[in-house]
Amino acid sequence: MPGARSYSFPKEEHLCRKKLIEELFGRGSSFGLYPLRIVWLPAPAPTSAPPQVLVSVSKRSFKRAVDRNYLKRLMREAYRLNKYRLVEAPGGHPVGTIAFIYTGKEKKPFALVEKKLISGLERLLADATPAPAAESVS
Numbered sequence: 001m002p003g004a005r006s007y008s009f010p011k012e013e014h015l016c017r018k019k020l021i022e023e024l025f026g027r028g029s030s031f032g033l034y035p036l037r038i039v040w041l042p043a044p045a046p047t048s049a050p051p052q053v054l055v056s057v058s059k060r061s062f063k064r065a066v067d068r069n070y071l072k073r074l075m076r077e078a079y080r081l082n083k084y085r086l087v088e089a090p091g092g093h094p095v096g097t098i099a100f101i102y103t104g105k106e107k108k109p110f111a112l113v114e115k116k117l118i119s120g121l122e123r124l125l126a127d128a129t130p131a132p133a134a135e136s137v138s
Contacts, residue, residue: 005088009080015052015097024054024097031123033116035104036075040124043096050087053079054099061105071102071113078114085121094128 015021023041030039043051055075057068079100086093100117 005084007080007084009053009076009083013050013053015054015099020052020097021054021099024099028097028099029127031120031127032103033120033123035102035108035113036116036120037101037103038120038124039099039101040095040128041097042094042128046092046094048087048092050083051093051095052097054097055079056099057102061103067107071107074110074113075100075102075117078110078117082114082118082121085118086125089125093125095124098124 015024024039028039028041030037032038040051055072057071057075059068062068062071086095100120
């Protein structure tokens with residue numbers, strides 16, 4: 001079935017390597033869209049392969065593991081359903097690794113988390129894609 005969109009989030013797309021995580025938080029750029037903070041690191045060249053993703057919820061804000069796991073599930077689901085916006089970008093996307101960090105102090109509904117994640121992905125594409133150089137008239 002050509003052109004079918006894949007909504008999976010396989011293990012290969014999960015960011016697990018400690019070195020890559022340290023590099024992401026050491027050299028990465030970030031911006032906040034309450035209740036999320038998005039940290040990203042560019043890929044060496046534009047690609048159509050999905051980036052590696054890290055999802056995190058602070059233990060300081062949510063003491064109960066049940067609440068942290070619930071919020072991580074929400075963010076993973078929102079990303080899984082909307083990653084096509086990044087992967088199917090014309091000319092590929094320049095993102096290598098991304099971290100989605102939940103910074104809110106209370107649980108938000110899925111609709112809000114998904115809306116913020118979508119606007120985060122769109123902003124990521126806008127920020128990461130270099131603007132085409134204006135042609136000089138000679």
